[in-house]
Amino acid sequence: MLNSETAPGVGDIPPETFRAAAHRAADLLADYLEGVGRYAVLPPVRPGEVSARLPAAAPEAPEPMETILEDYRTLIEPNVTHWNHPGFMAYFGITGSGPGVLGEALAAGLNVNAMLWRTGPAPTELEERVCDWLRQLLGLPEAFKGHINDTASIATFLALAAARERSVPNVRARGLAGRPELGLPTVYCSDQAHSSVDKAMIALGLGLEQLRRIPSDERFRMDTSALRAAIEQDRRAKRNPIALVATLGTTSTTSLDPAAELAEVAAREKLWLHVDAAYAGSAAICPEFRAGFAGWERADSIVTNPHKWLFTPVDCSVLFVRDPAALKRAFALVPEYLRTPEAGVTNLMDYGIQLGRRFRALKLWFVLRAFGAEGCRARIRAHCALAQAFASWVAAEPDFEVCAPVPFSTVCFRAVPDVSAREQDAFNEKLLEQVNATGEVFLSHTKLRGRYVLRMAIGNLRTTEGHVRRAWDALRNADCGMRNAE
Ligand SMILES: Cc1ncc(COP(=O)(O)O)c(C=O)c1O
Numbered sequence: 001m002l003n004s005e006t007a008p009g010v011g012d013i014p015p016e017t018f019r020a021a022a023h024r025a026a027d028l029l030a031d032y033l034e035g036v037g038r039y040a041v042l043p044p045v046r047p048g049e050v051s052a053r054l055p056a057a058a059p060e061a062p063e064p065m066e067t068i069l070e071d072y073r074t075l076i077e078p079n080v081t082h083w084n085h086p087g088f089m090a091y092f093g094i095t096g097s098g099p100g101v102l103g104e105a106l107a108a109g110l111n112v113n114a115m116l117w118r119t120g121p122a123p124t125e126l127e128e129r130v131c132d133w134l135r136q137l138l139g140l141p142e143a144f145k146g147h148i149n150d151t152a153s154i155a156t157f158l159a160l161a162a163a164r165e166r167s168v169p170n171v172r173a174r175g176l177a178g179r180p181e182l183g184l185p186t187v188y189c190s191d192q193a194h195s196s197v198d199k200a201m202i203a204l205g206l207g208l209e210q211l212r213r214i215p216s217d218e219r220f221r222m223d224t225s226a227l228r229a230a231i232e233q234d235r236r237a238k239r240n241p242i243a244l245v246a247t248l249g250t251t252s253t254t255s256l257d258p259a260a261e262l263a264e265v266a267a268r269e270k271l272w273l274h275v276d277a278a279y280a281g282s283a284a285i286c287p288e289f290r291a292g293f294a295g296w297e298r299a300d301s302i303v304t305n306p307h308k309w310l311f312t313p314v315d316c317s318v319l320f321v322r323d324p325a326a327l328k329r330a331f332a333l334v335p336e337y338l339r340t341p342e343a344g345v346t347n348l349m350d351y352g353i354q355l356g357r358r359f360r361a362l363k364l365w366f367v368l369r370a371f372g373a374e375g376c377r378a379r380i381r382a383h384c385a386l387a388q389a390f391a392s393w394v395a396a397e398p399d400f401e402v403c404a405p406v407p408f409s410t411v412c413f414r415a416v417p418d419v420s421a422r423e424q425d426a427f428n429e430k431l432l433e434q435v436n437a438t439g440e441v442f443l444s445h446t447k448l449r450g451r452y453v454l455r456m457a458i459g460n461l462r463t464t465e466g467h468v469r470r471a472w473d474a475l476r477n478a479d480c481g482m483r484n485a486e
Pocket of ligand 1 (some may be wrong): 092150151152153154194196247249250251276277278279305317
């Protein structure tokens with residue numbers, strides 16, 4: 001017979017055990033965030049080492065929370081790459097800030113799946129409200145409605161799905177195969193656009209061959225006349241241009257496509273204009289950066305990632321859409337078991353591919369409130385100032401050069417020893433390895449016009465001028481056996 005009390009050995013851990021472990025976890029987190037700088041940014045661990053220290057099978061008997069937390073402290077924490085480290089300047093530097101971490105932890109406790117309004121009233125309404133706060137901070141028109149996904153890659157996929165739905169008759173029902181009368185649906189982006197655009201083409205069945213990568217100019221911005229020519233050529237070839245992806249803050253250099261010109265082209269050609277501002281969008285909360293975004297207010301959709309440069313823990317990506325009904329036309333599908341009686345509410349499951357939805361708005365709400373808009377702006381400005389300082393040091397040093405304009409907080413640069421281009425590339429690759437091996441800093445690289453280039457991307461709240469200086473010292477003092485002086 002079932003007892004009204006949970007029988008021993010079943011049910012959750014006892015409340016007092018949970019409370020004690022939660023306090024211990026809070027201490028671990030606070031110690032970590034306070035002292036993360038003592039770690040090497042990249043852990044000194046070789047592939048397979050962590051795995052070798054983990055039991056091959058799950059324990060048969062329950063283990064005490066203290067033991068589990070202790071193993072976390074000694075085995076897991078030291079062997080992650082420390083994205084929260086002040087010397088983390090690779091890819092795009094990010095911060096899971098204190099308020100964001102707390103929001104994430106509390107969301108885990110609630111364990112809400114906000115697929116429908118009914119299954120998450122506060123999460124749904126907070127998500128709508130917090131996205132609207134962000135819209136206002138970015139200076140976007142009221143017409144844009146936002147919702148939160150895990151990543152910009154998914155947001156771009158959703159936007160292009162909406163574009164496909166709008167431009168290809170009855171695509172939901174009939175798909176694309178065996179319909180030669182349609183003309184091949186074709187999408188445009190620059191040669192600097194993120195690979196997530198390619199992945200969306202693959203996943204949507206549009207095909208990589210239907211993605212036109214338009215050349216960029218000397219400042220790595222899409223060349224609008226080359227775009228116009230490509231569209232014209234495709235129309236002559238009876239293709240079906242459906243969408244244009246403009247990037248504001250490209251992955252390699254953070255360059256800004258000329259959004260106003262591209263909006264003109266999109267309007268004239270009736271293309272869905274999607275703006276990928278995954279990294280740099282956050283900078284638009286500062287009025288002095290808005291000029292670079294001019295024209296994005298005419299887009300059909302815009303993605304920006306608070307988990308990149310708005311201090312919100314991974315994952316949190318906001319997709320703004322001018323006509324949310326377009327997303328619903330692409331994705332809404334309500335089986336009987338998900339029908340609910342509430343009228344006029346938002347059911348977040350209608351706007352994308354996933355049914356289940358994590359409560360991501362809470363952490364963004366915490367961040368925006370704890371820092372305030374002014375605090376967020378001040379932090380973004382501080383990062384940009386650090387990047388400008390670093391760029392000026394590089395520019396003043398004859399052995400180095402800055403390789404691209406620095407509109408935000410990312411600097412592309414390289415050492416220029418007096419050797420052939422190929423040897424220079426090899427030198428910079430070695431330099432990167434050496435500097436990263438110091439453990440003080442983690443930089444990454446890219447290729448610009450075929451040449452190997454280093455990147456310093458500042459986005460961590462703990463990064464100070466001292467950390468940037470130490471990185472610069474490490475770069476200048478590295479011994480890669482090919483200095484100009486030799
Ligand atoms: C411009 C741009 N778009 C999209 C992405 C993909 O972001 P996510 O990891 O959120 O999919 C990145 C990642 O750095 C990016 O730089």
